[in-house]
Amino acid sequence: MSTYDLSYILNELGEEREHYFNAVAPPIIQTSNFAFKKVEDLHRVFENEFGAYIYSRGLNPTLDILRKKLAALDRAEDCLVFNSGASAIYASVVSNVQSGDHIVSVKKPYSWAQKIFDQTLPRFGVATTYVDGTRIEEFERAILPTTKLIYLESPNTWDFALQDLRAVAELARAEGITTICDNSYCTPLHQQPIGMGIDMVLQSATKYIGGHSDVVAGVLTGRHDMMEKIFNNELMAMGNGISPFNAWLLIRGLRTLPSRLERITKTTHTVIEWLRSQSRVERILFPLDPSFPQYELARRQMSGACGLITIVLRAEKMEEIVTFCESLRHILMAVSWGGHESLVMPRCASIQPSAFDAGNEEHRMVRLYVGLEEAAYLVADMEQAFAAMS
Numbered sequence: 235m236s237t238y239d240l241s242y243i244l245n246e247l248g249e250e251r252e253h254y255f256n257a258v259a260p261p262i263i264q265t266s267n268f269a270f271k272k273v274e275d276l277h278r279v280f281e282n283e284f285g286a287y288i289y290s291r292g293l294n295p296t297l298d299i300l301r302k303k304l305a306a307l308d309r310a311e312d313c314l315v316f317n318s319g320a321s322a323i324y325a326s327v328v329s330n331v332q333s334g335d336h337i338v339s340v341k342k343p344y345s346w347a348q349k350i351f352d353q354t355l356p357r358f359g360v361a362t363t364y365v366d367g368t369r370i371e372e373f374e375r376a377i378l379p380t381t382k383l384i385y386l387e388s389p390n391t392w393d394f395a396l397q398d399l400r401a402v403a404e405l406a407r408a409e410g411i412t413t414i415c416d417n418s419y420c421t422p423l424h425q426q427p428i429g430m431g432i433d434m435v436l437q438s439a440t441k442y443i444g445g446h447s448d449v450v451a452g453v454l455t456g457r458h459d460m461m462e463k464i465f466n467n468e469l470m471a472m473g474n475g476i477s478p479f480n481a482w483l484l485i486r487g488l489r490t491l492p493s494r495l496e497r498i499t500k501t502t503h504t505v506i507e508w509l510r511s512q513s514r515v516e517r518i519l520f521p522l523d524p525s526f527p528q529y530e531l532a533r534r535q536m537s538g539a540c541g542l543i544t545i546v547l548r549a550e551k552m553e554e555i556v557t558f559c560e561s562l563r564h565i566l567m568a569v570s571w572g573g574h575e576s577l578v579m580p581r582c583a584s585i586q587p588s589a590f591d592a593g594n595e596e597h598r599m600v601r602l603y604v605g606l607e608e609a610a611y612l613v614a615d616m617e618q619a620f621a622a623m624s
């Protein structure tokens with residue numbers, strides 16, 4: 235049995251059932267602290283908190299079951315779990331830069347990553363250059379002697395722009411620059427950035443890993459020494475780890491991750507096929523659709539894609555897009571994605587109504603997340619919402 239066999243990872247790895255009554259589901263070790271009999275034992279564990287149970291701001295046995303599974307899924311040496319994806323971004327970025335350093339980031343990364351680059355880090359003397367990540371030359375041109383970090387997100391979650399992860403990793407290695415990739419869209423099941431040479435991989439576990447829209451969490455994986463440094467600095471200092479209960483919810487989410495993604499993949503294809511025939515749909519963006527501008531690259535580095543689709547609606551006025559979204563009776567209008575429930579998010583929600591420009595394709599984008607419902611249920615809901623537009 236390979237340590238990396240998916241069924242083994244999700245059902246057994248890290249679980250020591252003989253220690254807890256052979257219970258199939260692991261216990262939630264709901265404790266803040268752990269007791270010691272000997273001072274010399276305290277001496278030993280204080281030398282490195284990243285290897286002992288002392289206090290649940292750091293490690294906890296329920297959490298460790300999850301860490302082992304998530305590290306194995308990414309083929310990584312080690313893993314840290316945070317109380318949000320944003321926390322994982324913050325800790326991994328901050329741990330790798332100091333005053334005077336420079337970061338190269340893909341343009342329009344996840345909004346709160348951009349906030350760190352634009353608002354927080356400049357106060358500490360760290361500058362960021364954004365690049366259109368679709369061309370490797372852009373990265374080559376942006377790198378400075380002070381560049382310490384390249385921040386990637388492939389695909390992103392609006393227009394699904396990709397970066398060639400192997401090419402960027404190779405360039406970064408040659409220049410001694412650390413790479414981080416946000417892999418939330420794909421999860422380790424559909425993309426393996428570490429295998430392509432990326433140093434650290436993060437994902438919002440709020441999305442597919444949790445999968446039920448009931449927990450906010452983030453995952454970071456990479457080399458043991460990198461995880462240890464972040465644990466002993468940012469994670470312990472900010473106290474942004476995860477609670478035992480939320481770790482347990484993520485273990486539960488992992489059990490069904492492959493079946494959920496399989497189901498969502500099927501439904502996504504049915505929904506895309508139907509959307510193609512809709513007169514109100516001008517364009518469909520989806521990385522594994524042959525019409526996608528980076529389709530070849532997507533096929534090369536991703537083994538799957540599902541759930542998130544962006545449609546560009548044919549509309550003269552913002553009101554028409556508003557009518558479509560507000561007419562949906564079952565598909566909810568909400569941020570986030572990756573749960574059981576289908577969602578829409580219109581791009582125009584982040585644009586001042588007076589600034590709406592029908593000539594700008596981006597303003598007419600509506601992101602659709604396909605959840606676990608029946609395809610026919612979603613299609614019928616969109617059909618009546620399209621009808622309401624005219």
Ligand SMILES: *Cc1c(COP(=O)(O)O)cnc(C)c1O
Binds near residue numbers: 320344419439
């Ligand atoms: C949601 C999301 C995040 C942030 O994760 P949280 O768990 O919400 O903090 C980061 N990156 C991407 C691509 C996301 O979709």
